[in-house]
Amino acid sequence: MEANYTELLAWARGPGFEIALAIFTFGIILRLLEILMLGRKKDYFVARESRFGGGFRTMFSRFFVSGKTLQRSWFIIVVGYAFHLGLFVVLFLFTPHIILIQSSLGLNWPGLPSTLVNTVTIVTLLAMLALLFNRLTHKVTRYLSTLQDYFVWLVVFLPLLTGYMAYNHMGLSYQLMLALHILSVELLMVVFPFTKLMHTFTTFTSRWYTGASAAQRGVNI
Amino acid sequence: MAKATFERGYNALKEQIDAPIASFLSSCVHCGMCAEACLFYAETGDPRYTPIRKLEPLRKVWKQEYTLLGKLTSLLGIGKLTDGELAEWKEYVYDSCTLCGRCSLVCPVGNDLVYMIRKTREGLAAAGHAPEGQIEASKRAIKTGSPMGVTLHALNAQIKHVEANTGLSVPLDVQDANYMVLLSSMEIVNFPEYLEAIAKIMHQAGESWTLCSDAFEATNSGIQIGSSDIARELVSRVVNNAEKLNVKVVISPECGHAYSAIRWEGPNLIGRAYKFKVQHILEVLDEFRAANKLKTEGFEESRLTFHDPCQLVRRGGVVQQPRNLLNMVSKNFVEMEEHGIDNWCCGGGGGQSAIEEAEELRTKAFNRKKTQLDQLGVETLVTACANCRIVMEEGLEAYQMDIPIVGLTEMLVEHLVEEGGK
Numbered sequence: 259m260e261a262n263y264t265e266l267l268a269w270a271r272g273p274g275f276e277i278a279l280a281i282f283t284f285g286i287i288l289r290l291l292e293i294l295m296l297g298r299k300k301d302y303f304v305a306r307e308s309r310f311g312g313g314f315r316t317m318f319s320r321f322f323v324s325g326k327t328l329q330r331s332w333f334i335i336v337v338g339y340a341f342h343l344g345l346f347v348v349l350f351l352f353t354p355h356i357i358l359i360q361s362s363l364g365l366n367w368p369g370l371p372s373t374l375v376n377t378v379t380i381v382t383l384l385a386m387l388a389l390l391f392n393r394l395t396h397k398v399t400r401y402l403s404t405l406q407d408y409f410v411w412l413v414v415f416l417p418l419l420t421g422y423m424a425y426n427h428m429g430l431s432y433q434l435m436l437a438l439h440i441l442s443v444e445l446l447m448v449v450f451p452f453t454k455l456m457h458t459f460t461t462f463t464s465r466w467y468t469g470a471s472a473a474q475r476g477v478n479i
Numbered sequence: 480m481a482k483a484t485f486e487r488g489y490n491a492l493k494e495q496i497d498a499p500i501a502s503f504l505s506s507c508v509h510c511g512m513c514a515e516a517c518l519f520y521a522e523t524g525d526p527r528y529t530p531i532r533k534l535e536p537l538r539k540v541w542k543q544e545y546t547l548l549g550k551l552t553s554l555l556g557i558g559k560l561t562d563g564e565l566a567e568w569k570e571y572v573y574d575s576c577t578l579c580g581r582c583s584l585v586c587p588v589g590n591d592l593v594y595m596i597r598k599t600r601e602g603l604a605a606a607g608h609a610p611e612g613q614i615e616a617s618k619r620a621i622k623t624g625s626p627m628g629v630t631l632h633a634l635n636a637q638i639k640h641v642e643a644n645t646g647l648s649v650p651l652d653v654q655d656a657n658y659m660v661l662l663s664s665m666e667i668v669n670f671p672e673y674l675e676a677i678a679k680i681m682h683q684a685g686e687s688w689t690l691c692s693d694a695f696e697a698t699n700s701g702i703q704i705g706s707s708d709i710a711r712e713l714v715s716r717v718v719n720n721a722e723k724l725n726v727k728v729v730i731s732p733e734c735g736h737a738y739s740a741i742r743w744e745g746p747n748l749i750g751r752a753y754k755f756k757v758q759h760i761l762e763v764l765d766e767f768r769a770a771n772k773l774k775t776e777g778f779e780e781s782r783l784t785f786h787d788p789c790q791l792v793r794r795g796g797v798v799q800q801p802r803n804l805l806n807m808v809s810k811n812f813v814e815m816e817e818h819g820i821d822n823w824c825c826g827g828g829g830g831q832s833a834i835e836e837a838e839e840l841r842t843k844a845f846n847r848k849k850t851q852l853d854q855l856g857v858e859t860l861v862t863a864c865a866n867c868r869i870v871m872e873e874g875l876e877a878y879q880m881d882i883p884i885v886g887l888t889e890m891l892v893e894h895l896v897e898e899g900g901k
């Protein structure tokens with residue numbers, strides 16, 4: 259049996275990863291082109307401010323929420339932040355991940371202690387469960403949610419869970435867990451360009467467009 | 480106008496889609512935050528009124544026409560837009576949306592939701608699913624120049640009345656004036672004080688101005704209903720006449736969406752810049768104030784607050800001017816908790832107030848403004864939009880609240896120093 263897992267792991271690390279990376283990269287390029295090539299019509303009104311400043315400002319200002327909006331949506335904001343920051347830490351500040359990125363891209367930066375990342379993973383998983391609970395129980399999110407929302411949730415949850423289990427030698431054999439971890443990441447990469455996961459990139463173009471048009475009207479958002 | 484069909488509606492939606500919309504639709508994570516920003520959800524708790532849901536027809540067309548995946552699934556007949564669905568969406572795109580733009584401020588991924596809802600209206604209008612009240616208003620606007628059917632005859636009567644009252648002359652069709660003043664039909668019918676106020680202010684400031692007999696209406700029902708053809712026709716009338724009269728500035732009246740229509744949408748509709756400048760009356764008044772051409776005396780006695788018309792603040796950038804002006808005549812001006820670009824809509828903007836069957840919903844939505852007013856305990860409500868004013872007067876009546884509503888321009892005129900500023 260062990261031999262099979264070695265093979266599986268080797269496939270996941272080799273051809274599997276290459277296929278996933280190709281779909282991920284070309285998919286994202288295709289989707290971004292699909293969006294940007296549509297262009298936008300020229301404006302003929304006399305603008306109060308340039309698009310550039312406002313577009314740039316909103317790309318960052320939307321990270322901050324305050325006042326009544328924070329009060330009204332505090333749960334999704336706090337838990338959403340915990341999840342996003344946690345995911346970022348686990349993905350980019352876990353030393354084995356950095357080594358992997360270094361081996362393919364040549365970039366290198368210091369990671370956090372593994373035990374800390376381990377704790378962050380637990381927080382991230384809990385945040386995801388809380389978000390799922392919210393999605394299922396809040397009347398607006400329950401109403402809005404489609405199959406894709408649940409599917410995407412699962413596809414993000416699995417790499418976190420399998421990674422956590424592999425690191426802590428839980429469940430199945432380490433090799434199998436690691437193989438499952440890598441495969442689940444590959445699944446994530448494959449569906450990424452064709453689902454709402456694209457917001458990782460398009461959040462910035464969206465904020466840009468919204469901020470730019472608000473600035474033209476002299477509205478600072 | 481061509482006959483309304485589903486095909487025209489579908490194509491109209493298809494034409495609207497640009498890079499910003501594709502980006503917005505790719506970004507939505509279904510977090511639900513936009514619902515909390517919308518007064519229709521906030522006051523009813525009905526998730527069907529969630530802003531992102533209101534543009535579902537647009538999303539379907541985008542998916543089907545502009546994404547690889549959507550093209551494949553639509554081959555299998557999945558996710559196709561139907562005429563029935565378009566018809567059903569009238570309730571979301573018109574009845575429960577005032578195009579107030581509040582939702583566009585909160586979306587974490589930065590979606591400009593109101594931009595998309597406005598575009599979705601183009602599809603419904605072309606497919607013949609716009610509200611009856613708005614269709615009628617647009618027809619009247621095309622035929623008579625005014626959505627309420629107000630004729631030049633009625634305007635002339637009012638001009639005479641104002642001239643008799645003030646002893647000032649109200650110029651009509653004068654060449655080369657600095658300012659050409661537009662009105663909204665509602666002002667001509669319900670608030671004749673506005674024209675009188677303009678005559679007095681212009682006299683004091685010593686500015687040349689004129690009305691135009693072929694283009695006195697500022698509102699644009701084409702934009703509210705979502706028909707670029709009608710909107711273009713209406714805006715062209717103003718532009719052509721203003722350029723013929725060779726005026727320097729066209730003044731949009733106390734009306735929020737009229738300002739949006741002529742200031743922002745107009746030039747894009749006709750595909751060129753104007754040869755004149757467009758200002759909202761509050762911008763003009765604030766300039767007069769800064770140049771010492773607007774002189775007032777005395778202060779209002781009552782405790783008052785200001786209702787920001789959505790199109791002026793969030794979609795227009797006119798935020799500070801009304802505050803400067805109010806402070807000239809009041810020492811007792813208090814702000815609502817959420818004001819300026821965060822204000823809550825009156826509940827009847829964007830043509831919503833022309834929809835009879837949505838009256839109940841409008842009254843419900845007004846509860847938001849009522850709550851804001853209750854918190855302050857003010858005696859007077861000031862605003863700068865004839866439509867907000869009518870909607871709020873009806874709302875206050877429905878909730879049996881006795882707060883007078885005053886237009887800011889008229890309030891200032893009450894305090895104008897006699898003899899003018901010479």
Ligand code: SF4
Nearest residue numbers: 507508510511513586
């Ligand atoms: S707030 Fe933005 S991301 Fe959230 S549901 Fe609304 S449109 Fe989608």
Ligand code: SF4
Nearest residue numbers: 517576577579580582
């Ligand atoms: S524009 Fe205003 S009324 Fe329309 S959906 Fe957005 S918040 Fe609601």
